[in-house]
Amino acid sequence: MSTVEVLVLDVNETLSDLEPLRERFTAAGLPAESLDTWFAATLRDGFALTAAGASAEFGVVGRDVLVGLLSSHGLDAGDEAVRSVLSGLTELSLHPDVLPGLQRLRELGLRLVTLTNGSAAMSERMFTAGGIEPLLEHRLDVSTPGLWKPHPDSYRYASGVCGVPVGRMALVAVHPWDIDGARRAGLQGYYLDRRSTPYPRAFKEPDLAVPDLIALADAVAVKIE
Numbered sequence: 001m002s003t004v005e006v007l008v009l010d011v012n013e014t015l016s017d018l019e020p021l022r023e024r025f026t027a028a029g030l031p032a033e034s035l036d037t038w039f040a041a042t043l044r045d046g047f048a049l050t051a052a053g054a055s056a057e058f059g060v061v062g063r064d065v066l067v068g069l070l071s072s073h074g075l076d077a078g079d080e081a082v083r084s085v086l087s088g089l090t091e092l093s094l095h096p097d098v099l100p101g102l103q104r105l106r107e108l109g110l111r112l113v114t115l116t117n118g119s120a121a122m123s124e125r126m127f128t129a130g131g132i133e134p135l136l137e138h139r140l141d142v143s144t145p146g147l148w149k150p151h152p153d154s155y156r157y158a159s160g161v162c163g164v165p166v167g168r169m170a171l172v173a174v175h176p177w178d179i180d181g182a183r184r185a186g187l188q189g190y191y192l193d194r195r196s197t198p199y200p201r202a203f204k205e206p207d208l209a210v211p212d213l214i215a216l217a218d219a220v221a222v223k224i225e
Contacts, residue, residue: 101213150181
C-alpha cells in the first residue's frame, strides 16, 4: 500500500451523531426507527439520481423523503412539520472520539478534509463547537462535481482539490458502500465499525477496520512506525 497523506472524512454518522435527531421524528408522530428509514431512503434516492446522470441537493432529497414518510403515516407533512424535524440536522454534535482522534491524526502528519453528500455549510456549527474546524484543511461536499458518493468522480474531486493522487488518500467512513466506492476509485478505505456490524462480502474490503477514530490513530501510528 502506498503512503497515505490525506484522510478524507465522511461526515454523517462518521463524525456526527445522528441519534438526537430520532427525538425529532418521534415528536412528529413517527416511529423511532423512521430516522433509519429516512436516512437510508435519502441516500437511495440520491444514489439513483446520480446513477441516472442527474443531481439534487441532499436537503431537497431528504425533505421529499420525509414528506413521504409523514404522509404514509397520516401525519402533517406541511412545511413547518418538515422543518421542525430537519432543522435538527444543524444542531447535531460530534461523536466523543472525533476531537481526540483527529488531533492525534494531525499530530501524525496527516492532512484532514471532509467530503459529504450533504451540505458542507450545514456542519459548520458542529465543527466549530466540537473544536475540529482548525484541524480541517478543506470542508467539501458533492455540490461541485454534482455526483453523490460513491460515484468515483466525487472522490477524484477531493483529490483534485488537495492536489494529491487518489492512491495517497484514504476515505474514513462508517458506511461500507462509501468504503467500497472509495476503494474502487483508487483510495484506501478505513472503516469505522461503530456498531460492530458485519462488513458486506459484496463490497471491496477495507484496508483498516477500527471501532473509532482514536483506534484509527493508534493503527496509523503503528503503520508509520
